[in-house]
Amino acid sequence: MKLKITGHTKVVGIYGDPVGHSVSPAMHNAAFEALGLGLVYVPFRVVAEPAGVLETAVAAIKALSMLGMNITIPHKERVIRCLDEVDEHAREVGAVNTVLNRNGVLVGCNTDGSGYMLSLREETGLTPKGKRVLVIGAGGAARAVLYSILASGSAEVFVANRTTDKAETLASEFGSRFKKAAIKAIELDREIINEHSANIDLLVNTTSLGMTGKGELDISLENLPERAVVSDIVYCPLETGLLKKARVRGLKTHNGLSMLVRQGAITFELWTGRKAPIEVMKKAALEALGGTFL
Numbered sequence: 001m002k003l004k005i006t007g008h009t010k011v012v013g014i015y016g017d018p019v020g021h022s023v024s025p026a027m028h029n030a031a032f033e034a035l036g037l038g039l040v041y042v043p044f045r046v047v048a049e050p051a052g053v054l055e056t057a058v059a060a061i062k063a064l065s066m067l068g069m070n071i072t073i074p075h076k077e078r079v080i081r082c083l084d085e086v087d088e089h090a091r092e093v094g095a096v097n098t099v100l101n102r103n104g105v106l107v108g109c110n111t112d113g114s115g116y117m118l119s120l121r122e123e124t125g126l127t128p129k130g131k132r133v134l135v136i137g138a139g140g141a142a143r144a145v146l147y148s149i150l151a152s153g154s155a156e157v158f159v160a161n162r163t164t165d166k167a168e169t170l171a172s173e174f175g176s177r178f179k180k181a182a183i184k185a186i187e188l189d190r191e192i193i194n195e196h197s198a199n200i201d202l203l204v205n206t207t208s209l210g211m212t213g214k215g216e217l218d219i220s221l222e223n224l225p226e227r228a229v230v231s232d233i234v235y236c237p238l239e240t241g242l243l244k245k246a247r248v249r250g251l252k253t254h255n256g257l258s259m260l261v262r263q264g265a266i267t268f269e270l271w272t273g274r275k276a277p278i279e280v281m282k283k284a285a286l287e288a289l290g291g292t293f294l
């Protein structure tokens with residue numbers, strides 16, 4: 001069935017900057033078409049400066065009776081204070097990637113962590129329970145990924161970030177929430193990462209480095225054990241410089257596409273109350289990436 005805009009069409013979309021790289025419009029619009037829903041997904045570039053732009057954009061969700069909104073870089077944490085309610089999981093994570101407009105009440109949720117865990121298990125067979133994990137990044141996506149890794153019972157976690165203060169805040173905040181795991185912030189420095197790599201089961205990049213046009217993460221994977229999985233939540237390109245390095249070293253890799261599809265499917269179900277057509281979404285996302293970035 002073809003997507004038709006009528007007087008009844010409802011809008012959902014994504015707020016972020018940049019948003020031009022996002023394949024979420026292709027993925028969700030394909031799903032709306034497949035199920036014949038009167039919905040359309042639109043990307044909106046919402047800049048971080050000047051102050052007040054995000055607040056105005058969030059108010060527009062209500063004013064224009066949109067069904068909801070995805071939130072991406074750099075707004076996942078800041079958007080919380082613009083919403084009427086935030087569900088328990090997103091509040092604990094400290095970041096929102098999905099907004100639901102429930103009859104004029106804007107509710108924040110977070111589907112990134114669940115999407116990440118589902119995709120990691122499906123693609124690599126790894127579950128972080130009892131494992132040692134190195135998380136690079138301390139932004140909105142890092143919060144969700146780290147929270148889910150800790151909730152699944154990982155034994156020891158290192159968090160490295162360019163702005164070390166943010167890694168320390170995250171380690172101390174989540175350390176008091178998950179008392180059984182040892183969580184430590186470390187510097188995002190080649191030598192220090194190398195020193196902490198020897199016993200790592202999962203290394204995951206949650207920064208935007210590796211994304212087309214953003215530069216690469218400058219770390220060595222030489223010290224990782226052979227069993228280690230290297231995961232990158234960046235999906236554009238599908239194989240980042242980090243994943244290429246891991247593949248060349250013979251390590252198992254996990255790219256950001258299946259997380260994108262899984263988190264998108266959970267969001268789709270929250271917005272529509274319908275079961276997400278996963279295969280349709282994955283095909284559309286792959287086609288969108290293939291056309292532009294492969």
Ligand code: NAP
Pocket residue numbers: 072073074075076112115136137138139140141142161162163164166206207208209211215233234235256257259260261263
């Ligand atoms: P964010 O909240 O803005 O956080 C960005 C992170 O990247 C921070 O840790 C930041 O470090 C780091 N960073 C940015 N530029 C850097 C640089 N030049 N050198 C070192 N570190 C740098 O963004 P986000 O929402 O967490 O998203 C991060 C990435 O994850 C994006 O590429 C996004 O597309 C991707 N993502 C993918 C999925 C998926 O489904 N596959 C889901 C969510 C996000 P500082 O704290 O020092 O600034």
